Amino acid sequence: MPIDKATVQRISRLARIHIDDNEIEVVAKELNGIIDWVEQLKEVDTDSIEPMTSVVELKLPKRKDMVNDSADRQELLSNSPESEDGFFVVPKVVE
Amino acid sequence: MTYCIQGNSGQFELVVGLEVHAQVKSKAKLFSGAPTEYGAEPNTQVSFIDAGMPGMLPVINEVAIEQAVRTGLALNAKINLTSIFDRKNYFYPDLPCGYQISQYLDPIVGEGTVEIDLKDGSSRNIGIERLHLEMDAGKSIHDLRPNVTHVDLNRSGIALMEIVSKPDMRSPEEAGAYLRKLRTILRYVGSCDGNMEQGSMRCDVNVSVRRPGEKYGTRCEIKNVNSVRFVMRAIEYESKRQVDIIEEGNSVDQETRLFDSSKGETRTMRSKEEAHDYRYFPDPDLLPLKIEQDWVNEIKNSLPELPDVLKKRFIKQYSLTPYDAEVLVSEQSSAMFFETVAHGRDGKLAANWVTGEFFGALNKANLNIVNSPITAHQLGGLIDRVSDGTLSVRLAKEVFEFMFLSGSDADVVIEEKGLKQVTDVDEIHTIIDKILSSNTEKVEEFRNGKVKLMGWFVGQVMKESQGKANPAAVNKALKEKLT
Numbered sequence: 001m002p003i004d005k006a007t008v009q010r011i012s013r014l015a016r017i018h019i020d021d022n023e024i025e026v027v028a029k030e031l032n033g034i035i036d037w038v039e040q041l042k043e044v045d046t047d048s049i050e051p052m053t054s055v056v057e058l059k060l061p062k063r064k065d066m067v068n069d070s071a072d073r074q075e076l077l078s079n080s081p082e083s084e085d086g087f088f089v090v091p092k093v094v095e
Numbered sequence: 096m097t098y099c100i101q102g103n104s105g106q107f108e109l110v111v112g113l114e115v116h117a118q119v120k121s122k123a124k125l126f127s128g129a130p131t132e133y134g135a136e137p138n139t140q141v142s143f144i145d146a147g148m149p150g151m152l153p154v155i156n157e158v159a160i161e162q163a164v165r166t167g168l169a170l171n172a173k174i175n176l177t178s179i180f181d182r183k184n185y186f187y188p189d190l191p192c193g194y195q196i197s198q199y200l201d202p203i204v205g206e207g208t209v210e211i212d213l214k215d216g217s218s219r220n221i222g223i224e225r226l227h228l229e230m231d232a233g234k235s236i237h238d239l240r241p242n243v244t245h246v247d248l249n250r251s252g253i254a255l256m257e258i259v260s261k262p263d264m265r266s267p268e269e270a271g272a273y274l275r276k277l278r279t280i281l282r283y284v285g286s287c288d289g290n291m292e293q294g295s296m297r298c299d300v301n302v303s304v305r306r307p308g309e310k311y312g313t314r315c316e317i318k319n320v321n322s323v324r325f326v327m328r329a330i331e332y333e334s335k336r337q338v339d340i341i342e343e344g345n346s347v348d349q350e351t352r353l354f355d356s357s358k359g360e361t362r363t364m365r366s367k368e369e370a371h372d373y374r375y376f377p378d379p380d381l382l383p384l385k386i387e388q389d390w391v392n393e394i395k396n397s398l399p400e401l402p403d404v405l406k407k408r409f410i411k412q413y414s415l416t417p418y419d420a421e422v423l424v425s426e427q428s429s430a431m432f433f434e435t436v437a438h439g440r441d442g443k444l445a446a447n448w449v450t451g452e453f454f455g456a457l458n459k460a461n462l463n464i465v466n467s468p469i470t471a472h473q474l475g476g477l478i479d480r481v482s483d484g485t486l487s488v489r490l491a492k493e494v495f496e497f498m499f500l501s502g503s504d505a506d507v508v509i510e511e512k513g514l515k516q517v518t519d520v521d522e523i524h525t526i527i528d529k530i531l532s533s534n535t536e537k538v539e540e541f542r543n544g545k546v547k548l549m550g551w552f553v554g555q556v557m558k559e560s561q562g563k564a565n566p567a568a569v570n571k572a573l574k575e576k577l578t
Contacts, residue, residue, distance in 0.1 A: 014372055016186055016193075060382040065121050065158035069128035069142040076138055076146055076248075086137040087236070087245035090188040094237050094244070 003031045098266030100304060102338045107304045109334045110311055111270050112224075112262035113326075115277060116255050117287040118231065118295040119162045125230045125254035126153030126196065133293050137247035145252035147191030152380050159254035160386065161394060162286040163203050163228050166256055168395050169284045170223050172207025176388060178227075180381040183373045188246050189233035197257075199375040202227035203384065209260075209280070210403055211272040212421055221273050222261030231255045256286070262301065262311065267327035274298060274323050275425075279402050283427050291321050298326055302333045304341070312337070313347040317361055320354050329354040333361045405430055413442025422450050428464040429454075435471035440478055448478055452492060456499045468502045477505035487566060490514050515563065523556070523564055523572050530555045531576060541577055549573065 008028045012019045019027055073086060082089040099106040124131055127144040144151040167174050179201040182194040204226035212218045233251035235244050258277065264270045278289040278296060289296050298321070303314035317333060320326045332354075337347045352361040400408075402424045409420040409430075423433045423446065437445035453474060457467060477495060480486045486494060486509070497508040509515050530552065531538055541548045556569045 014184070014374065054382060058382055060384055061154055062157040062160070063123070063128065063154045065123050065156050067123050067128055067130045069123075069144075070130060070140055071143055071146065073136075073138050073141075076141055076143075082243075084240075084245065086139070087239075087247055088138070088188070089243050089245055092237065092242050092244050093188055093235065 003028050003035065098268070099307075100334050100338050102342050104342055105306060107334070107338050107341075108307050109265055109267075109330070110262050110303045110305065110314075111264035111267075111330055112301040112314075113260045113264070113270060113273060114299040114301070115258045115260075115274070116231075116297045116299075117166075117258060117281055117289070119159050119228075119254035119256055120285060120287055121156055121158045121162065121254055123156055124252040125156055125159050125228065127252050129252065131253050133295070135249055137245075138249060140249040141251065145191070145248055147193070153196060153378075155381070155384070156254065159228060160203070160384065162254070163226060163256055164386065164391055164394050165284045165398065166258075166281060166286045167204030167207065167226055168391070168398060169280050169401055170204070170207035170209060170226065170258075172223055172226065173205035174386075174391050175201065175203055175205055176386055176391075177201065178203040178384045180228075180378045180384065181375045182378045183229075183375055185371050185373060187232070187235075188244060189235045189248070189251065191233070191248065191251065195230060195232065196378055196381070197229035197375075198227035201383075209273060209276055211269060211276050212417075213268060213272060216417060219269065221263045221269070224259040224261050226256055226258045229255050229257055262303075262314075267330045270300070270330055271323050271327045274326055276402075279425055283399055283401055291323070294321065297321060300326055300329055300333075302330055302337070303347070304334050304337045312341075313349050315347065315350055315352050315361070317352050317354050318364060325354060325356050328356075328359055329361055332359060336361065399427065402430075409433075409442075413437055413446065415442060415446050419446045419450055422454075426464070432464050432467075432471045436475045436478065438475070440475060440482070444478060444482075445475070448474060452495050456495070460499075468500070469498050473498060473502075473504055480505050480509065484565065485509065485515055487562075489562060493562075520568065520572065523560075523568050524576075526556055526559050526564065527552075527569070527572055527576055530559060538577065549577075552577070 005024050005028055008019065008024050008031065012027075077083040077086070077088065080088045097108075099108055101107075118131075119125070121131060123129065124142070124145060127142040129142040129145055130140045132140065142151075144153060164174055178198055180196050181199040183197045183199070184194045186193055202225045206225070207223035208220045209223060210218050210220055231250050231253040233246055233248040235246055237244050239245050260273065264273060278291075281287040281296070282289045287295060291297070297319055300317040300320055301314045302317065303312040305312040315333060315337070317329050320329050333352070340347050348366060350366045351364045353364045354361050405424045406417070406420045409415045409423060410417060415423070422429075424430045429449070433445060433449045436449055453467075453469075457463060460468075462468070474495075477486075477491060477498065480494070481488060481491045486505075494505055494508045494512070494514055497503070497512060498505060501508070503511075534552075534555070537548055537551070541552070552573050553566070553569055556573065557564055557566065560569075
């Protein structure tokens with residue numbers, strides 16, 4: 001599926017990545033290049049092969065149900081542009 | 096009787112499916128070691144993982160997996176030995192990563208069923224489509240100050256089970272029964288506390304209408320309805336709204352709506368055009384979740400007796416009515432309380448006392464079984480005193496009230512208050528003689544055929560004995576004396 005300008009605009013909006021109008025065509029071309037390249041993989045027949053999730057034999061590690069972690073609130077809030085009474089403060093997101 | 100919505104042009108059928116988000120009961124979060132307790136100071140239960148700090152990696156909590164499996168088994172559902180975690184991408188201030196880790200195409204639990212009981216005594220199976228694990232988002236508070244939103248991440252990362260039903264419900268009553276039953280099951284297996292007020296169980300409602308025999312209509316999703324009553328009211332309102340639209344010759348738009356409980360109506364939240372494009376993809380930080388059948392079997396063997404099984408057993412073993420049995424099994428604690436009371440006693444009598452006097456007193460005192468002032472053994476002890484004739488039912492109720500106030504055993508109350516029933520025949524005879532000799536006119540009337548005076552005599556004797564005389568003994572003795 002070739003990527004047109006409208007698709008680039010839609011993806012950039014969904015990803016919250018701003019792309020200037022004059023860059024859209026360039027980005028579309030780059031993305032098409034990537035997709036074409038990945039399309040080549042389809043030439044290999046993988047019908048009877050299980051999807052591989054890791055190159056080594058790994059099992060999903062699990063943790064015990066134990067409380068052993070919680071950040072210091074001051075530290076946690078120190079990265080935010082604004083905080084108040086222990087809350088993060090952000091521009092209002094509902095009317 | 097089938098529920099239907101009467102329009103001007105004919106009848107419409109209602110189709111409802113529910114998506115329930117149930118917070119998993121666990122000490123720590125789904126992918127971090129931060130605590131999950133409700134009501135803590137804002138942002139005091141947040142790890143760097145829950146705050147979406149760069150470089151932090153999720154490690155899954157094994158108890159969350161166990162709880163999901165446990166719940167799946169209780170819903171008679173298929174347990175998938177391999178399941179996959181995906182990223183659901185959207186931007187909102189209370190979702191620090193910009194994505195929610197969820198399960199999309201390969202959930203941990205597949206299809207199952209929940210049996211619901213309806214008011215008319217019938218029951219129906221409601222299909223479960225799937226149950227998957229995901230992390231909860233934080234909480235946004237919009238009304239502390241104008242122009243800003245406050246964000247608390249304590250809830251961020253808590254494990255949720257999203258339980259999706261099939262569109263099998265056909266009335267508000269069925270939806271309410273399903274939600275209550277689901278809550279009961281979750282509480283029995285201990286995977287969620289089911290507290291809708293605190294938001295540990297939340298519900299999205301999918302509603303559509305159709306003329307009988309037609310295929311499914313366009314549905315609307317009502318987000319985050321937070322009580323059984325509101326779910327039922329939202330369905331009622333929404334279905335009527337959709338019927339009106341169709342009858343005006345228009346068509347229903349697929350959209351997300353919210354329920355305004357103060358007005359009892361639903362309103363547009365976002366339309367299909369603004370619908371989210373979540374761009375799901377497998378989370379590269381997490382390998383597929385693989386579990387062993389042996390482990391699933393172990394969990395299955397550790398499940399408690401579930402409400403449906405318990406209800407059937409109560410009906411059979413204790414000859415309870417389906418209604419009483421259902422009331423008793425709706426909470427595991429009531430069922431256990433009842434079984435202790437019924438042990439070695441008449442089951443029907445035990446059920447009457449538990450659902451009658453006992454539940455009534457708890458309700459009035461705003462207490463529940465867990466903090467009840469009297470134990471099941473104490474209530475059993477009281478019932479024994481009725482069975483052995485020490486107390487009449489009326490006296491027993493009086494004794495019960497004292498027990499409930501003081502927490503004392505029945506025998507202690509009977510002794511202290513002198514509430515023992517008088518069964519001693521001589522004593523009863525003495526009282527009767529006294530009543531008869533001071534009411535000779537009435538005795539005459541009775542003997543001349545005014546037999547309904549019998550009740551009056553019984554009343555007098557009971558009054559004289561301060562209610563303590565055994566009514567059966569009084570009746571018998573009076574009959575002997577008067578005829």
